[in-house]
Amino acid sequence: MKGSLVLFDIDNTLLNTGGAGRIAMERAFADVFAVDGALAGVEFQGHTDRSVYLHTLGLHGLPDGGADVYQTFVDRYHALLSRYLPLHQGHLKPGVPALLHLLRDAGALLSLQTGNFREGAGQKLEHYGIARHFEGGGFGDNLADRPALVREAMRQFRGRFSGPVYVIGDTPADMISARANGAFAIGVATGEHRRDELTAADADLVFSDMADVAATMAALTALAAPAAR
Ligand SMILES: [Mg+2]
Structure with missing residues (x-):
């Protein structure tokens, strides 16, 4: 990664x-x-x-x-x-934050593409103890369409990433935004959308959840590896 x-x-x-x-x-x-x-x-x-x-x-x-x-x-x-x-009694999704630690240890840059206002995003991540894993991102303060969020996040990291871009989200809109920007679209069915809906939105990979962090890491890595000959 x-x-x-x-x-x-x-x-x-x-x-x-x-x-x-x-x-x-x-x-x-x-x-x-x-x-x-x-x-x-x-x-x-x-x-x-x-x-x-x-x-x-x-x-x-x-x-x-x-x-x-x-x-x-x-x-x-x-x-x-x-x-x-x-x-309110909220929760982190399965595999979070272990997956975030693994991704960072593996050398990945972690950022955000979220419809949240920037400050609200920070408040949520702080409250659930995972803010420090992320840098920058595309936020919903002034952007009204989702693909622009991914585009903005990628712009901020221009010159700093050499490998692929992954977009991980729970809605078809996340998958469409990834595709529109040439990123891998990773669906996780931990929201209101089922696996088949995310697949239908052209996801490259769909997880029921990310609880098995080793398997999640392996699948993400394999996606970017050249096909075996
Ligand atoms: Mg979402």
Whole structure:
């Protein structure tokens, strides 16, 4: 794995906040826009926080108040997220953080491609004790489409990786984003999408979970190895 770049999605790939993220965002809409239950029926999976924000404004007929209102909302969300993370019983996904240690020991660079706001991503990773494994990444603050997240993360590491790029995520959107950027698409069915859905989205590899970290490492390594002759 030496010289490779591994880009992780966060929610339902590395961890699950036990609903803290969604509740914090819903409360932020209530506090900033006086809309209760703003996120009822709103799909987060495969979207960025920026796109969820814009979609939800539209859903409730609220005008896009511009950058100042957006920043007020983002700040409120982060204050609420730090309050709710410890109040909700979340978890790291199986194999995390052991796999992160193994990847780093093997010389891989670890970063993120996540729809989370940058600060919210950091709060979640800190709360679950895995922030130190990651550097930089593509975040959902100003990017509304998922492939741009992978593109941005790859740009930050230009010249620093010599091996393949892996994108690891739990949604078809993660697989599509990987493919769009010439990265290996690694699906992990620890969210709401089944293995066959990730396979159908053109995943190179799909895991039920990453609990068997040695097998996961071997499969990732084999993917990049030249075919046996
Ligand atoms: Mg996810």
